[in-house]
Amino acid sequence: MTEKEPPEPTSGESPDDPQRRDFIKQAASVCVGGAVGAVPIAAGVAVYLDPLDKEATGSQRVKVTSLDGLPDDGRPRKFSIYADKKDAWTTFPKSPVGAVYIMRTGEKALKVLNVVCPHAGCFVDYIARDDEFFCPCHDSSFKKDGNIKSAHSPSPRPLDELKYEIDESGAVWVEFMNFLAGQKEKVPV
Amino acid sequence: MKKLFDWLDDRTGYRKITKEALYEPIPGGARWRYIWGSTLTFAIAVQFITGMFLWMAYSPSAQTAWESVYYIQHEMKGGWILRGIHHWTAQAMTILLVLHLMQVLIDGAYKAPRELNFWTGLILLQLVLGLSLTGYLLPWDQKGYWATKVATNLMGLVPWVGDDLQRLVVGGSDYGHHTLTRFFALHAGVLPMGIIALIGAHIYFFRKQGIHTKKPHKKKDGMFWPDQVLMDAVACLAVLITVLVFVRMFHGAHLSAPANPAESFPARPDWYFLFLFQFLKYFEGGREILGAIIIPGAVMTFMFVMPFLGGWKLGHRFNVFFIVVLLVGAGYLTWEAMDADKRNPEYQAALVQSDKDSHRVVELARGLGIPPEGAVTLLVNDPKTQGPKLFAQNCASCHRYDGHDGLGNEPADPQSAPDLLGVGSREWLTRFLNPEHIGTTNFFGNTAFKNGQMVKWVNRKLKNHFKNESEMTDDELDDREELNQVIFAISAEAQLHYQAEVDAADFPDADDRKDLIFDSACIDCHNYEDEYEPGETDGPDLTGYGSRQWLTELISNPANPKHYGENNDRMPAFGEKQMLTEPQIGVLVSWLRQEWYEPGR
Incomplete structure (x- = not known):
């Protein structure tokens, strides 16, 4: 490389002053250079932020079981939920989207709970011995009705209860949806 | 503030590096004819940036490649702009490569002691063409699928190892998941890594020998910063504006129907490879190896030898003459290929059909959703x-x-x-x-x-x-x-x-x-x-x-x-x-x- 020298410092205030000319050039270079660099970055960031713009999945009405399929003694039974799922570009017909616990609370009355722990999103287990729901991740514990059992339970809210309907044939339809974990309120995702 | 910078400089020496990078003297002052290298570097930077973001939404498999590109192009906010910038900058890059090469040859900047600079440039040229070739397949649409299939089939012509080479490149005996994973790894990993390394070497050699200026010097000596940088920035802006005009005109980049091995498509490479495609037509069966490998290989080999000839005045003239003939010839072949297609009613009909299909599949994907088997079934069952x-x-x-x-x-x-x-x-x-x-x-x-x-x-x-x-x-x-x-x-x-x-x-x-x-x-x-x-x-x-x-x-x-x-x-x-x-x-x-x-x- 040939010898390099920094530009000679010059002084003076006249418009033709090389230092001022240099400054304008430098400023223009930075502006134009910044602009041309910003365009591809902005285009990329906009696309990256696209998920923020997409709507929540919402709920789906799913036929899960029949009344006859539920134990009379009120013990919860776990059911997988199969529903149409759209994952970015693919539409999956009848795919597993989650699971619920269903238990009888009366002759035609049920309780439907989403199996996802509202603390951090793990699946809770029903422990028959203690007649409770227990989360194996961070030890959240819930009563059979879904309410928080112990004061030490880290979950911010009870298990998420879901709406249901029993049709004339006795089939149980569940309005299935998921909620944000870690929040005190039920926020649908 | 100054203290902070001093502290940083003390540990990194950034002031010296910046000074060295920016205060490169330019005998005869900054000139517009020196912008090409910088515009190319800019184009590559744009490709790296946009490519990285596209990567976040692209999925290389036979059932998801077209689908994810469709999603980028039609469903993600601003996706078509991002994809358009990537596509059209790739086109611009090919043109800038040729202009840069021409300027280097005409100005004699390839001669001793700049041989290494020239050679790294030639390898970079091939790497960039490799990026174009691999990138063309990634959307897994009819256009890319069939054109690339021809290219990889030609690879089979390589003596002795052709079949194995083809199988390795394709990732099996036929096109599928592994063709995409391999092409994608080449496109987004191997080739860019090679490009970064070689650009490093290319710029290092360039700075080592200093800029090769064109005489006579009409102005007094200048500096890279800010004189040349401003010119370079303005040139990059011009490149970017041109690209954006095309992005707007074509609403991003074209995506033809999903690849379908049972549905023929008039295979044509992208325009910058059309001359090679046309050139091949001059070779009858069994002799394509001449047109596909031997002659292009010989031309490339000759270009590597150019710096040695350039030492003689006559040799330099021959080099310039050679490159001009090469470009005019390539231009003529490109025109010939385009003209033949224009006058070919079957080809035109196939294009119309392909346009219909690409429009229809988007309609179906939006209306019916894409099944897990992939979007190709939408058209097959339509x-x-x-x-x-x-x-x-x-x-x-x-x-x-x-x-x-x-x-x-x-x-x-x-x-x-x-x-x-x-x-x-x-x-x-x-x-x-x-x-x-x-x-x-x-x-x-x-x-x-x-x-x-x-x-x-x-x-x-x-x-x-x-x-x-x-x-x-x-x-x-x-x-x-x-x-x-x-x-x-x-x-x-x-x-x-x-x-x-x-x-x-x-x-x-x-x-x-x-x-x-x-x-x-x-x-x-x-x-x-x-x-x-x-x-x-x-x-x-x-x-x-x-x-x-x-x-x-x-x-x-x-x-x-x-x-x-x-x-x-x-x-x-x-x-x-x-x-x-x-x-x-x-x-x-x-x-x-x-x-x-x-x-x-």
Whole structure:
């Protein structure tokens, strides 16, 4: 490389002053250079932020079981939920989207709970011995009705209860949806 | 603040590095002719940035590549701009490469002691072309799929190792998941890494020898910063604006229909490889290796030797002459290839069809969603897309559809069977029963039924039904109305979706409608609702006439007793002879009945 020298410092205030000319050039270079660099970055960031713009999945009405399929003694039974799922570009017909616990609370009355722990999103287990729901991740514990059992339970809210309907044939339809974990309120995702 | 920078400088020495990077002296001052290297570096930077973001949304597999690119292009906010910038900057880069190379050769910047600089540049050129080639396949659309297939098949020409090489590049014996994973790894990993390393070396060699200036120097000496940098930035801005104009004009970049190995496509490489494509046409079978490998290899080898020749004045002139001839030749071949395509009606028709397909598949993906098997099945199962193709291949040698072969072309064989546009509909049956039409080529004119009972009956019995209404007597008007009712009743047998409303309105009671048919003269020769034993009548059964089942059975075997029996004219049993598969017949029937997805329907 040939010898390099920094530009000679010059002084003076006249418009033709090389230092001022240099400054304008430098400023223009930075502006134009910044602009041309910003365009591809902005285009990329906009696309990256696209998920923020997409709507929540919402709920789906799913036929899960029949009344006859539920134990009379009120013990919860776990059911997988199969529903149409759209994952970015693919539409999956009848795919597993989650699971619920269903238990009888009366002759035609049920309780439907989403199996996802509202603390951090793990699946809770029903422990028959203690007649409770227990989360194996961070030890959240819930009563059979879904309410928080112990004061030490880290979950911010009870298990998420879901709406249901029993049709004339006795089939149980569940309005299935998921909620944000870690929040005190039920926020649908 | 100054303290902080001092601290940083103390540990990194950034001031010295910045000074070295920016204060490069330029004898004779900054000039526009020195911008090409910088614009190329800028273009590569744009590709790295946009490519990285595209990567976050792209999924390389045979069932998800097209689909994810579709999602970027059509569903993600600003996705088409991002994809467009990546696509058009790639095009711009090819042009900038040529301009940079030309400037280096004409100015003599490749001569000693800058050989290494020139050689790294030549390798970079090939790496960039490698990026173009690998990138072309990634959307896994018809265009990229078929063009790349030709390119990798040519790889098989390499002596001794061709087959193995091809298998390695393709990731197996045929195109599939591993072709994409390999191409993607090359495109986003291996080649960019090579480019970064070589650009580093290229710029280092450039700075080591200093800029090669063009004499005479018209201005006093200048500095890289800010004189040349400003010029470079403005040039980059011009490149970017040009790219954005194309992005806007083409709404991003074209995405043709999903790759389909069973659906031919006129394979053409992207425009910058067209000259090679055209060049290959000059080599007959068995000698393509000359055009595909040996000659391009020799040209490249010669370019590597150029710096040694450049030392002599004559050698330099020869080098410049060589590159000019090469570019003019490539330009001519490109023009020749484009011109041949322009004058090739089959190619043009294929392009129109491909455009239709690419538009249609987006419509289907949006309306029906993409199934897990991939978007290619959307088109394969779409009656609107496949119906005309099946009709053109299997039916149009005798039948017509609105006067053409289904695809809009005039078939070579003269029409010798009915025109099937709207078959079974009220309009179609009304024309069929009109003495002015039934004997024309649009119905029975060129068939064995030309002088059959049906034509005779229509001519004899219905000649007064189709007169001008103003010339009809009241009785004739009543007869005509009666005929209309029978026609509508039979047409309702077809259960055509586009007639569903009028069918329901005219015939609220199904039995009343059936009685109209039972009471008509049709039943003298045609069976209806098991009025006769099968085969007892000559004409086709009117039960479900034109319906899905009726048409399916007819196409499967027209000589079955329910349809034409022994009287069948020339129509083959497409189903029974396995000329068409069951799903294909289904698609054809749906198309004839105009049953397909239409947005907003």
